[in-house]
Amino acid sequence: MLQVNFIRDNKEQVIAGMQTRNYKGAQLAVDKVLMLDDQRKSTQTELDTILAANNKISKEIGGLYKQGKRDEAEGLKAQVESQKGRVKELEEEMRQVKVKLRDALLEIPNVPHPNVPPGNTDEDNEVFQDWSKDLPEMGADAQPHWELGKKYNLFDFELGVKITGAGFPLFRGRGARLQRGLINFFLDAAHKAGYEEFMPPLLVNEDSARATGQLPDKEGQMYHATKDNLYLIPTAEVPVTNICRDVILNEKDFPIKMTGHTPCFRREAGSYGKEVKGLNRVHQFEKVEIVQVVHPEKSYEVLQEMVKYVEGLLQQLKLPYRILTLCGGDLGFTSALTYDFEVYSAAQKRWLEVSSISNFETYQSNRLKVRFKGSDKKTHLAHTLNGSALALPRIIAALLENNQTAEGIKIPKAIQSYVGMEIIS
């Protein structure tokens, strides 16, 4: 979430940003935050005044007892005692106003970067780099990946249903090896690019889920192990970013580059139809995530670097891709600027999103409390960024569909040594 003081100092900018996102009632939401903050301040001022007086008297009582002046001490005791009711009231008021303020702040989205194009839906996203000119033509007999998976026995949705339910694919044989090879390929690439590799826990506690913003906003998106009150991670972003929670860094620690492969669990409640056919949308999938925590002055430079990095991966895989700048209406609530990567799925004749790279500026770090000591010796919030590099199912879908030939599915050179095959036939 945004800092109250930032909202106070940049009120017009915050409201304008909310309008870019087609947020209704921006002015009202912002005024509510400021009003609640004023209320918080005045309550604290009153409370602090009483507490200061009480503390002072209590110290005097200590002195009086030492001198044996019991009667005087008793009188002062009564004086403090008389304030207790009011203190309780104010403390309760404080608690309530803080909760209200937090809730109001959660309603305020991040301020979009000036480069964010206006617009309402994914139709309005700006194609910032496009390879659509030489899209592969597969012919009428081209098969979608779910047919190819069946044909070559790479994955089995029916068995996934039997074991768990819809949306839990079972990879087998060469399909499983293809996936494992790709994961290793992505992890090795991240390692070469200077990211530290992590294998984090796949269940997280409430604090972690709250810090990266899954709670309370996206509660329904996560699987919840209620007995232990733990959540299955919807992305490695959650455990990996939480490494830096409540940490005060030194400027020389930047940039912090982290990566990790994890399964991701998403309930995707309400999804159905063609959009979710095959591997297009599933409840459990593999993903390699990259996360950076950087100095605020560097974050947009780093965002470009991350885009270039993901671009490099797709080029090595020889997949036709395009990069989109998300418009105001499609931009994630917590992001200031997001680039989506889509690969072309030749048999389905559609673009599939495989990566989303975002700069959250301080929006995430404010909740995480990731700070650093600047050269001015003060603490400041760091900027956080993350992106998929990459999500597996749709990459696999596109690889299978685009590389199908009469002889079989050709494995791109870059990953042959990882997969241990040149062709799936």
Place this chain on the structure above:
RNA sequence: GGAGGAGUGGCAGAGCGGUUGAAUGCACUGGUCUUGAAAACCAGCAUAGGCGAGAGUCUAUCGGGGGUUCGAAUCCCUCCUCCUCCGCCA
């Protein structure tokens, strides 16, 4: 899962009801000294929030939450984490 012990500043470690936001040591930062460094010496060194132009000042925080008390790091309850022993187990 059962029994016992413990959680204090970046680290180590005192304090166990009264001016203790917290001794001391180490680390760190600045200074003196030195050709430079080390050593020695001097000074500084938590986070968040309120008030204030600022100097500053007040409040909260000694694993988390709650309670007792005029007053809690110190007493009580509860939860969490770590250590030791037993049980179970890939």
